[in-house]
Amino acid sequence: MRASAVGVGRSGCPRLLAACLASLLIYAVAFGVILDRPLMLGDLQRQIDAKLARAATIASPKLVILAGSNGAYSHRCETIEPIIGMPCVNGGVAVGIGLDYLFARWQHVLHAGDIVYLPMEEAQYVRTRAATVVGPDAAIMFRHDWRTLASLPPERWLAALFSFDLRAALMGPIEAVLIVAHFHDPRPEATGTINAWGDHIGHTAELAATSRTVLATAPSYHASAEQIRTGYGTTLIGGFSRWAATHGVRVIGGLPTEFADAPMPDATLQAIRSVYALNGDDFVALPNFSRYPRSAFFDTGEHLNETWQVVHSKLLAEQLRWHCASIAAVRPADPAGPPAPRNKPTD
């Protein structure tokens, strides 16, 4: 009972208040100015910036694929582009990056006539507001991109400040040291890399062998139709769809890839389809509903391996070609000004 013997004296309350305020101040300064995560967040930021940079340099109309990592791993603009006859950018990065942030960044490079294909993962629709506002994009914005942060609702500002947890505090210095020490980043040789279109490449079936056991038993978690309908992500997608409609940008919904032996329920599929139908958008579902055997995947149910990425992209491109042609035929004038000069991507 030594605790009872330890007093804080008459200055207890002011001291308590001072400690709390000092803590908040140190936290804000440390994460706003000093600490950074150049490997984890830096990598995401570089990917997003590179994809946006490509989108900014190619002409409209263009096809943009937006999703989480399902976009990058399971779709290949390099394959799709020649089939649809339209430049393509793969904007998929990772589930967890806030859709509001993603849409805010991409809206700057989308022009009338552009097509945005959204093979969003189920998790994107049902991701809660609470989870969205403290995703990795919150940390990126607070540290590096105040302009985008300012364009988002004020609740995002405070959440961005408080998006750093204990792990962030510990990993900031560790990542800085790893960078200085020229650490051996195993990611390219373990999972592949990103090409000029923004596609993930090099995630071959051979490299997938290390994940075979995991893939064989990986469970599939599906959202219910109700969760899809009421999800915060669904609201954000709806908002983007409305913005697109007023700016001459066409949105096409799609399905994420998944294990053929554990597909999403029909009701969930219909709910996803309805998200787009309600906003007057098109929806593309392949005859196989983007379902493949487990052997076609790389490390998760949303990442096809490279061989099947190409197969899937060809199937998808055949479907999209029809949409692109019909959309191009009725392309409105671009209210955002003339298209950017066309530029052939290179690896």
Add this chain to the structure above:
Amino acid sequence: MLFNSPAFVMGFLPLAVGGFFLAGRVGGPRWALRWLVAASLFFYGWWNPKFVFLLLGSILANYGFGQQILRLARGGRPQAARRWLIAGVAANLALLGWFKYANFLVQGVLRLHTPELDIFLPLAISFFTFQQIMFLAESESGNRIDAGLLPYASLIAFFPHLIAGPIVRPREIMPQLLAVDLVVPRAQNIAEGSTIFLLGLAKKVVLADTFARFSDVGFAAAAHGASLSFIEAWYAAASYALQIYFDFSGYSDMAIGLARMLNVRFPLNFASPYKATNIADFWRRWHITLSRFLRDYLYIPLGGNRHGEARRNVNLMATMLLGGLWHGAAWNFVLWGGLHGLYLIVHGQFRWQLPAFVGRALTLLVVIVAWVPFRASGMGATIAMLRGMLGYNGIALPQMIVHAFPPLAAIATPVPLLPYLGDARTLSFPEVTACLAVGWTIVLGLPAVHELSARARGWALTSGFAFTVQALFFAPHVTPFLYFRF
């Protein structure tokens, strides 16, 4: 209502504390206690209102038993008092047994192939049952204060300890609830209580919940039959050891802090248990009030060490097995209790005089091993985890680590990432390692909250308060306290 929810911190707590002192100022101590009981019942009912009636019924029945026992004990009829005590304890245990153990008895012990009974375990029943058994026992001894129903209801329903302890002796708390200056707000107590509460909250939402993410991954994988490598299994087990410590000691600190704000001093419940130099020492430091209860109301009545070594060992094992079962109606908890019983017997038999460092390391090792069945979802998962910890599935390390320290290739297989470690990302290994290093440094290298000076507590608060705000208001998920389910 959870202590670690914004609704509690921003709503209930200021209203409950402010209302208590206001009621005391306006209406006097009895009105303050009435407010306290009402607030505590609201706190309990927030989870499931219908169980408020169960709690109230239990309080009323036990008060009735206690009064009858006390009357008989003071009236020179100890045998009759003893009979009423046995009846009261039996009634309490029957209630606990029905809600907590009926399904386990039917399906786990008797192995009857019947559908599971539709029984919902009321929150905190294990705690308030033990609390009231203590009251009955004190009544039988005749030396408790007979203060009436209201102070008794305040003691049992007192929200700081209602859900998960500490399990306090009525004779420790009742005089405080009856003190004339109970309802006088004291800045020192409020500041000190708030500080302890906030440090406990930080332990829970910043530390325990961080380690929960690491241990959950490993134990979930084991439950799915995955083969965890050596590092993955040990990291999950070590994370759980930290999670449960920070979770429960954080809760206890919060309870102590809340009570202090209301001018009530609770006994200590944790005293740096992982610094214990032997297993008996561990049990003097871990969940102290439960250990005390089991010793006073189970081990000693069974005979304690008064009937020779063999009987002592039987009593120890019985106490620990029942202690394990108290935590949950499952064989896992029985195994956990049995392991600790075995450790205590071995310790009692040999009483090795080990250097403190060795004793500490050995104690920590066996305690962590015993946490495996406690946390695992079943025997299969326990075996899967222990196989990994014994190295049956090999040692794997991330390529980046082996690349940086090539000699490690001699003992470990380099892999791109460890699938059951943290978020299974490339940087998960350094991330989990750093977090574990911080956690174990706090646990083994720093004094406990109750040992800190006011200045040191201020520094601790400066380190953790912002992260607490982050976790409390912005973390997407609220993780309940582990001991809520017990």
